[in-house]
Amino acid sequence: xxxxxxxxxxxxxxxxxxxxxxxxxxxxxxxxxxxxxxxxxxxxxxxxxxxxxxxxxxxxxxxxxxxxxxxxxxxxxxxxxxxxxxxxxxxxxxxxxxxxxxxxxxxxxxxxxxxxxxxxxxxxxxxxxxxxxxxxxxxxxxxxxxxxxxxxxxxxxxxxxxxxxxxxxx
Numbered sequence: 001x002x003x004x005x006x007x008x009x010x011x012x013x014x015x016x017x018x019x020x021x022x023x024x025x026x027x028x029x030x031x032x033x034x035x036x037x038x039x040x041x042x043x044x045x046x047x048x049x050x051x052x053x054x055x056x057x058x059x060x061x062x063x064x065x066x067x068x069x070x071x072x073x074x075x076x077x078x079x080x081x082x083x084x085x086x087x088x089x090x091x092x093x094x095x096x097x098x099x100x101x102x103x104x105x106x107x108x109x110x111x112x113x114x115x116x117x118x119x120x121x122x123x124x125x126x127x128x129x130x131x132x133x134x135x136x137x138x139x140x141x142x143x144x145x146x147x148x149x150x151x152x153x154x155x156x157x158x159x160x161x162x163x164x165x166x167x168x169x170x
Contacts, residue, residue, distance in 0.1 A: 008074035013058065013095075016122070017102045021115060030112045040111065047108025054101030060087050061095035082142040084149050089162035092155050096126050130155060 024030065035041040064086045065071055069079025073095060087094035103119035106112070135155075138146050145165075152163045 008072040008077065009062070012073060013099055017099055017106075020118070021103070021106050024112070024114050024118065025110070028112065028114045030110050030114070032110060035111060043108050044111070047105045049105075050101045050108065051105035054098045054105055056098070057087055057094045057101065058098030061098060064088060065095075082138075082145050082149065084145075084153075084163070084165050089153070089164070090158040092150065092153050093126075093130060096130070097156065097158075100126070127156070 035044055062073060064083045065073055065079050068085060069081050069083040071077055071079035071081075091097055100119065100123050103115070103122055107115035107119050135150065139150075149163075149165070153159060
């Protein structure tokens, strides 16, 4: 199971959050340096905080996919069970949210407009892809349970309190 996860991580989020940003650094001559004003340093500190939050969300989501969903983040090996615990109690796409936060964090820490543009593009593409492609497929796969989940848990902006799914009747 861990090899399946490592392969999915290497092909998807590692490429998005590490390899492409490194390519952008080299292509655009971006240099990691401390900002030259308090405001710029504050932005970089916010970036570090966003990075920590993004990685935490990503890892927590990934662990839930493995332990409760019995699958990976990869479309070719998706979770076989609907995951609605942990960060999924607050927002439907915490893994994507984690990657988005990581991309914006990179832009802030590096003070890089190309990275910022890429983060915005990634967010926009997912805002289009999720409701058009992924969510209908999940609704077909998980039925009423997923539809109820969608009715109670927002796609992007987290709930203030965790959602508790109704108990299954025996």
